[in-house]
Amino acid sequence: MKLKHLLAPATALILAPALGFAQEAAEGAEAAAEVAEAAPGVTPYIFTTLLFLIGGFLVFWMAAGFAMLEAGLVRSKNVTMQLTKNIALFSIAAIMYWLIGFNLMYPGDGWTVPGYVGAIFVPTVLEPVGLGAADAALDYASVGSDFFFQLMFCATTASIVSGTLAERIKLWPFLIFVVVLTGVIYPIEASWQWGGGWLSEMGFSDFAGSTLVHAAGGFAALAGALILGPRIGKYRDGRTVPMPGSNLALATLGTFILWLGWFGFNGGSQLAAGTVGDVTDVSRIFANTNMAAASGAVIALILTQVMYKKPDLTMTLNGALAGLVSITAGPLDPSLFGALWIGAVGGIIVVFTVPMLDKMKIDDVVGAIPVHLLAGIWGTIAVPFYTEGTSFVTQIIGIVAIGIFVFVVSAIVWFILKAVMGIRVSEEDEINGLDMAEMGMEAYPDFTKG
C-alpha cells in the first residue's frame, strides 16, 4: 500500500514523454529512448536523498565523537560539564539552523546583501516542512534530507569550539556563543561558498569544509581562547604543565567515531548519488578520506617516537583527525597517494604546532586549533595540487576572508559576553572542577581521584 504513495505521479512522470511521442508505430524506438531518459529521474532523486540521509546520520554521529573525544581529554573533574556542553551545543545548533541558519545560508532569491548576507527572515516556521526559500529550489533530492545533512555541518562547527575552551568557560555564555555561531556566523560565511555567494563566484574551492567548517570553528575557538586565557596553572615559570586527559579510551573511541562520521561528511558532500559517475566519486572520496586519516595517524606516531622517544597516543589520535581535516577541502581529485601525503602533512602540522601554541600560551585543551584550524588551512591551500581550475591565490583569499570574518565577529561576541555576564568561572570553581561547582554532579563519582 505504501508503495503507491507516489505511484501515480511517478508513473506519469515516466510515461509523459513516451505517450507524447507515441503517435505512430515508427516512433516506438524514440519513445523507448525517452523512457530510458525519463525513468532515471526518479531513482537519482531517491539515491541522492539516501546519500543525504546516510551521510547526515554519519555526521550526526560526529557530535558523539566530539563529546567522547573531549570528555576523554579533560580532567575527570570537568567531564560532566564537557558532556553537557556537547549535547547542548548540538541541540542548540539544530534549533538555530532551522530558525535562522538554513535560509540565511541558502537564500535562493532572497539575498539581503547579494553574495554576502542571505535572507534574514524566518518565514516558514509554521509551514509543513518549514524550510523556506530553498524548498522549491530542489528537484534532485528531498529538501528535508538536504536540511538534515547541512544542519550537521553547522553543528560540527560548534563542536570544534567546545574542546578548546574546556575546563574554564562557563556553561551559559558558551551556549549563547553557540546560538550566534550556528544561527548567524557559520551560515553567513558558509553562504559565501555553498550558498552561491562571492567566494564561489570567485572560484574558491572547499569541497566539504576544511575552511568553511573546520578552520571556521577553529577561528571561533582561537578568538575565545585568547579572550578567555589559559587554565590556571597551565603555564608556570615559562613551563607548560601537562594536564593529562582523564580517559584515553573515550578519547580513542571519539576519534574512531569522528573517522567513521567523516565518510558521511566528505562522501555526502558529493551531493549526488544517482549516476554511475557520482557514486564512483563518492567511492573515491571514501577511499581518500580513509587514507588521509591513516597517514596522519601513522606520521604522528612515528614523529612522536622519533622526537620524544615515546609514541604519543593523543598526538596519534589528533594526527588522524588532522589527516581527515586536511583532505576535506578536496577529497575527490587526489589519487590515493595524494591523499596519503596531504594527510601526512596534516599529521606533521599537529605534532609541531601543539607545543608551539603552548609556547604562545594559547591553551587549547584538546588540540582543536592545530587539528581543525591549521590542518584546515593546509587542506584548503592544497586543493590546487589536484583540482583543476583552482588557484593558490584564490584559496588563500578565501581562507583569509573567512578567517577575518569569523575571528572578528567571534571576538566581538566573546567580548560582549565577557562584559555582560562574564565567561570564566571563578578561580575556586576552576580548581575544584566545573562538575561540582557548576553542575553539582560528578561524571565518575565512584572512582577515587588520584
Place this chain on the structure above:
Amino acid sequence: MKLKHLLAPATALILAPALGFAQEAAEGAEAAAEVAEAAPGVTPYIFTTLLFLIGGFLVFWMAAGFAMLEAGLVRSKNVTMQLTKNIALFSIAAIMYWLIGFNLMYPGDGWTVPGYVGAIFVPTVLEPVGLGAADAALDYASVGSDFFFQLMFCATTASIVSGTLAERIKLWPFLIFVVVLTGVIYPIEASWQWGGGWLSEMGFSDFAGSTLVHAAGGFAALAGALILGPRIGKYRDGRTVPMPGSNLALATLGTFILWLGWFGFNGGSQLAAGTVGDVTDVSRIFANTNMAAASGAVIALILTQVMYKKPDLTMTLNGALAGLVSITAGPLDPSLFGALWIGAVGGIIVVFTVPMLDKMKIDDVVGAIPVHLLAGIWGTIAVPFYTEGTSFVTQIIGIVAIGIFVFVVSAIVWFILKAVMGIRVSEEDEINGLDMAEMGMEAYPDFTKG
C-alpha cells in the same frame, strides 16, 4: 558473477509484459510504456529492502545505547550485571521473536482470535528462511529484511524494562520475563495495530511505536517496579536519597547512540523507500526526529537551571530521549515547529515526573518510566494535532487498551516469578552490589571505590 544471481528471473519480470505485447511493430510504444511501468517494480523493492536493513541496523545499535545508558546510570557495583542483562535480553529477544513473536504479530490469515491474538504456532523452524505466514505476503521488500527490522523493535521494548529494575532484580527471573515479553506480550499488543488487528481497524495511529514499543515497555517496567519495590535506602525518612550514576560519559554516549538509532526507528517505519514520495517522507521524519530530540534536551537543560539553579546532565539526556519518544507516534506529519514543541513537552514531562515518581516511591533507576511511558503516552495523544483522520478519543482508547493489557499480563508474570523463584536479590547482595554477589566479576576492578 554475483550480479547474475537473479538476473534471469529479474529480467524475465521486466521483459514479460514487453514480450507479451511485442507482436507487431505498432505496439512498440506500448511495450516501452509497459517496460517503464514494470522496471520500477524492481528498484522500489531494492530501496525498501535497503531501508529495512539500514533502519534495522540503526535500531540494533539502540541496544548498545540502552546498555551504555544504563551501565552509566547504575552504581559501579552493579555495572557488570546491567551489561549482562542488556546483551542477554537482546539475544533472547532475537530468538523468541523468531520462535514465536513474528508469526504471532503478523498472522496473515492465521489469526487464532481474529484481530486480537495471532497465529500461535511455530511451523517453519526448519524452512530456508523460516518466517512462516508472512513470507508469501511481502512483495514490496524482502521478508528477511522486514523480519530483521521488526525484531529490533521487539528487542527495544525489552531494553526499556531493564533500566527501571536495575540494581536489585535477579538475573534469571528478569530474563524469563524477557522471554514472555518478547515472545508473547509485545507481539500480541503490537499485532493489534501493525499486524492489522482491532486497533488499526478502529483508526488508532502510532507510526513508529510511542505506545506500541515505548509505553508498552514502560508499562511492563512499571508493573515490575511496583512488585519489586525500591532499592534499599532509596527512600529514607520521607526523603529521596540520590544514588548517582557511576559513569556519565557512558550515559551520554548511550544517549547519542539512541538518538542515532532513532533515525532508523522512525525513518524505517515509513516501510517504503522506492518512490520520490516515500524518501521525501523519510527525510521529513529524520528532520523531525532530530528536532524533537534537540528541543527535549534544551528545555530540560533550561528547566533544571531555572528550577534547581544547576543544569542537570542526566535530565538533559532524558529530555532528549523523551523528545524522541514523543515524536515517535507521529514523526511524519508535523512541521519542524510541530516537532519542536511536541519534543519540548516531552522534555518538560521528564523534568516534572522524575521527582513525582520518587514521591510515590516508585524507584526507576534510569528514568525509563517518565521517558518511555509518560512521554510515549504524550506523543500518542499528540498525533491528532497534525495527522488527519485521527482522533484524541481513539488514541486514548488505544493507549488504555495496550496499557491495561501489558500492565496486567506483566504483573501476573512478575507475581508468578516472585512466587516461584523470587525476583529480588538478598539484602546483603544488594548492598554489596550485584556484580560480586551474582556475577563474581567487577566492571572496573582497578578503580578504587569512593
Place this chain on the structure above:
Amino acid sequence: MKLKHLLAPATALILAPALGFAQEAAEGAEAAAEVAEAAPGVTPYIFTTLLFLIGGFLVFWMAAGFAMLEAGLVRSKNVTMQLTKNIALFSIAAIMYWLIGFNLMYPGDGWTVPGYVGAIFVPTVLEPVGLGAADAALDYASVGSDFFFQLMFCATTASIVSGTLAERIKLWPFLIFVVVLTGVIYPIEASWQWGGGWLSEMGFSDFAGSTLVHAAGGFAALAGALILGPRIGKYRDGRTVPMPGSNLALATLGTFILWLGWFGFNGGSQLAAGTVGDVTDVSRIFANTNMAAASGAVIALILTQVMYKKPDLTMTLNGALAGLVSITAGPLDPSLFGALWIGAVGGIIVVFTVPMLDKMKIDDVVGAIPVHLLAGIWGTIAVPFYTEGTSFVTQIIGIVAIGIFVFVVSAIVWFILKAVMGIRVSEEDEINGLDMAEMGMEAYPDFTKG
C-alpha cells in the same frame, strides 16, 4: 548541477543499444527490451557500490569495536598501549593494503605464481585512483568502493592479533608484524579464494571469511602467543591466575560495535545489491548473522551459569562473537534455525576452549584464539551442512592450507623480529605496565588503582 556529472556517458550507455537497433519502426519493441535490459545496468552499479560503501563503513567500525573490546579486557596499566596498537594497526593496514595488498590479492592477469601468488608490484601509486590491475576489471561497481570494502577485511585480520598478544609485546615489533600481515600474508592467502586462486578452483567455500579473515588472524596470533610466551604470573604453580579486564563496559561496547559491524562484514560480502535476488540474499545474511550472535551469547551465558554457578559476562560477549565468526563462512544458505545452532556451537566452543588454552599455557588475553581461530574453523567446516556443492573434505583442505601458510610464515616473521629487535618488553616494564614504561601516558590517570 552535480546530477550531470556523468549524465552524458550514463545516458549513452543506456541508449547505445536502443539507438543501434532503431533503424526501423518494426524494431521498436526489440529496442524497448534492450532498453529495459540496459537501463538496470546503471542502478545495479549504484546499488552495489552503495553496498560496498555502507558495508565498508560498518566493517571500519569494527576497528573501533576491537579497540574497545581489547582496551576493556586488559588491565588499566596497559590500556593506552592497547589503544595505540589498535589505531596504529588499522592505519598501517590502510596503507599497506593500498601499497601492496590489493594488487597482490586481486592480480587479474598479473599472477606471479598463478593461483598461488599474485602480482608483486606497485605500479599505480601515482595514478588517479591508484588501484592497478583490478581497475579495469570491475563493471558492476566502483573499484574505489570495492577497494574500500576489501581493505577493511585486511585490517580486521590484524585487529585479531593485537588482542591475544596484549600486555607484554613491544609496540614497534608488533606494528612491523602488522606491515607484513596486511601487506603480504593476508593478501596472499585471501587471493587463493577471493582472488580466484587455487582454493576457489578447488571448490572451497568461505563466504565472508571465517577462515580467510578470522582463523587466519587467529593463526597469526597463535604463532605470536607461542613465541612470545604468557604474561608474567599468569600461570603459577599449575594454576591460572585471573587477570580481570579493567573496564567491562568498554568490552561490552566493543562487542556491540563488532556485532553491528558484522552486518556489513557478512552482508557486504554478497558483493551485489542490484537485483531483487541479491538484496533478498543480503537480508537473509543480516537475519542469520544476528541469530548466530544471539544464540552464541545465550548458550555461553547458560553454560557458564551451569558449569560455574555464575553467569560470566566476558564469556557471554565472546560467545556472541564466536557465534558471529561461526556463521561468517556461510551466512546465506542456512535457515534461521541453522544459524541458531551453528552460532550456538561457536558459543560452546568458546566456553570449553578458553580454559583449555590456559591449561596449555597459551596466554590469549582477550580470548581471540577461541573466538576467531576455533570458531572460525568450526564455521568453515559447517558450510556443507547447508551449502550445496561444497564438501567437508575440501573445506578441511582449505583450512589446513591456510592454517599452515599463515602459521608458518607468521612464526618465521615473529622469530626474525625476536632475533633482530626483541618482541617482549622487559620484566620490569611488564609489571609496571606498558603505559608508563613504553608510552609515558596513563589511560585513566585520575583513578586510583585498586
